[in-house]
Amino acid sequence: MSTAVATRQSPEKNYLNADHTIASWLLTTDHKRIAVLYLISITFFFFIGSIAAGLVRLELTSSQGLLLTSESYNKMFSAHGVVMIFFFLLPSIPAAIGNFVLPIQVGARDLAFPRLNLLSWYLYIIAGALILCALAMGGFDAGWTFYTPLSSLYSDTQITIALTAIFIAGFSSIFTGLNFIVTVHKMRAPGMTWFRMPLFVWAHYATSLLMMLGTPVVAITLFLVILERTLGIGIFSPEIGGDPVLFQHMFWFYSHPAVYIMVLPGMGVISELISAFSRRPVFGYHFVAFSSLAIAGLGFLVWGHHMFVSSQSVYLGVIFSFITFLVAVPSAIKVFNWAFTMYKGHIELKTPMVYAIAFLGLFLIGGLTGLYLAALDTDVHLTGTYFIVAHFHYVMVGSSTIAFLGAVHFWWPKMFGRMYSEFWGRFSAIVIFAGFNFTFFPQFILGYLGMPRRYHYYYFEPSWEVYNIMSTLGASILAIGFLMPAFYLTASLLKGQRAPQNPWGAKGLEWERAASPPVTLNFSEPFVVTEPAYNYPSEEQEQALEPTGGKS
């Protein structure tokens, strides 16, 4: 097998130009091509979700409401939430970046189940088409949380279609998780022991466990809502014998771990970026690896912190609050280990590293503001307000999306064999960081002042206008920041400089063993892994190598 690849290999032949027909893309089982398909699709949905967000922000600049009716406003924030969470954030890093990088990082030629991988993308596309149908047919208005009985008996919008779409998208996520777990267990290259795996792989392993164990529960829950809506079977609505609080338990049993599905892969990315651009191994590798598993494990036991005022038992609330506080510990371990990875390194502020540092700041604020919400008493006043909105945007946009962008910029030369403009890369990262804080920081204050989320207008408290206008201005800056990569990355595909195999001088099989872009089966020659991850030379070794390794 390897000889066949070797004889066919020429510098020009890679997974991108191996075949040019449309069928070769749509029927591909190459994990790298599927990753590219995912990358294109999630970018499309990111822009759909952003348009909805833009309209929501625009509407809130006036305390009286501006353009939309209340009905269309509700549909707008629901569309924003559903599209961004289920069609952008959940698949973003795992399905687009992880799909591409993970098999190469463990030294595999593909994922364990290549056809299942393709099926996962098709399910995602079917689900995406359904959600677009739901929007075209008038939209849905119960928010992304679909709390019953509003979503089951009271709303007559396109909720059934939207729930079906999420149900299907869930299976796409389960298949990705399954593929990653089996690949990590069974397909590692010779010599690639568990503790030689990059932390990106560890993070994805933990994420995959969450996907496999959590997603079926939300699928069942949403299916039960569909049954209640269409057949009137009383499960969640008291009028027909159900219990609305039961829905919240079942929904958050998945949807809280889902937050970690969104943020853990980002943490994996940050470990790679900080290590590569400091030329140092990740500080406390074992602690960082196990903290991912700790977060994944604890993540399953904290769902009730969404329900402190829902009428669940106060003693249950106490237990959930306590476990939630424990999550602070592995999160803190990660942050400090990342910071100390830079110690005595050779730090280069390339675009991905700028994103990584932005991530550190935003994740820190996102995590620390979680303390207010984990604490029973402070949560009572803040839950259901803009404080929550700001907090989870710091985690989901400030952390996950920033990490996703960092990952795209880091592996872009590997994926497409082209370099992008370093100036525009860094510039847009700074614009995004500034725009993001400008957008979401005022929302913390709004929430503390008492502005409930999902309000279309707030004529009764015009003093909130100033923070809302700030937030909307910030969102415009953020939008510009997000548009810039669309241009300069596209430009790099057309006329960017050819990328060398290892443009960053980074460690890892994808940089040291695979071409840019990689060949169809990833590696041209068999190899045995003999060193741990991030085996950057120490200062002493570096000095010994100086004459040859200095310039590149």
Add this chain to the structure above:
Amino acid sequence: MKQFPIMPEQASEHAYRYDALFWTITGLTIFFTLLVVVIVGFMVVRYRKGSTASRKNQMDSHLGLELTWTAIPLVLAVAIFLWATYSFMKQRTMPANATEIFVIGKQWMWHIQHMNGIRENNELHVPVGQPIKMTMISQDVLHAMFLPEFRTQFHVVPGRYTALHFTPTKIGEYKMLCAMHCGTQHSEMVGKVFVMSQQDYAKWLEKDGDRFNTTETMVAAGQRLYDKKGCGNCHTETDTERGPTLYGLIGRTRAFNDGSTAVADEAYVRESILTPYDRLTRGYINTMTAYKGQLTEEQVLELTEYIKSLGTTGGGGLMKEYEQPDRQPTGEIGAARNSTDTANDRVSAPATQFEQRGARK
């Protein structure tokens, strides 16, 4: 500064307790953010590529450091947890001397009923300094009663009574919002709480209070309904073959045909009126009409108040804490509550149901 408010008014006892914790966590947040910014900033500058800083004795891990940044966050987290839990327990324990107000959430308004029969929509008038307990239920979807100036909130759930309490300390007008998305006009579900001086409140009771023309108290309204529906035909002063008595029902332990037991409270009364066959009192068969769909939540509350007026058992301490009464608080929290009652609490020490139960033993 007026244009950029950074905190809501403090208009209840709890608001002060709340803000102390809020700003403590804010202090921690700022401290740790700055700490990491300084560390990262230092690293980036000092160890930038090409700098002359010494890189001798690099380290890949350090157990002492790892334990440090495991232990410090853990200790701080547990400390905040204990503080917040103590304060939360206090807030979720309904004071015994509170004035009861009944709230019914509907798409999209707050309907308020006072014991004396006054009804209000999207407005609530209360006297300053008096502990208020809201017993709430929704007629349709989930709502959340949110009183930002009092720093309290609780969900209003269909089919289930919930409760919250607050003691207003400042005369003024405050927001009463719905913080749970409840459908198209969610942002219209907005009202006001008017906290008045005792004199103004007395005046209001006389002049404006009866504009809904209900001079009838809740108990009287409940009695009228009780007679109209013929409840008294079966439920008399003593247990009969036709039905168990409702005199002294509240607070009494009921035994059911399926062998289970429960202490009768408002939720039990509501269930027994709407769906009596869910739990039949031991020794009785299903002869009663199920009133589900035939009574409004307002009427159920009125009937309940009337039944309460027929006498209660065991001091009638129902829903002082909305939780199931057969659960005991953890010793730690109960003890903490007793030891730290400060002069700040002008309400007489919160006599919880638990404490009453403890005293009776």
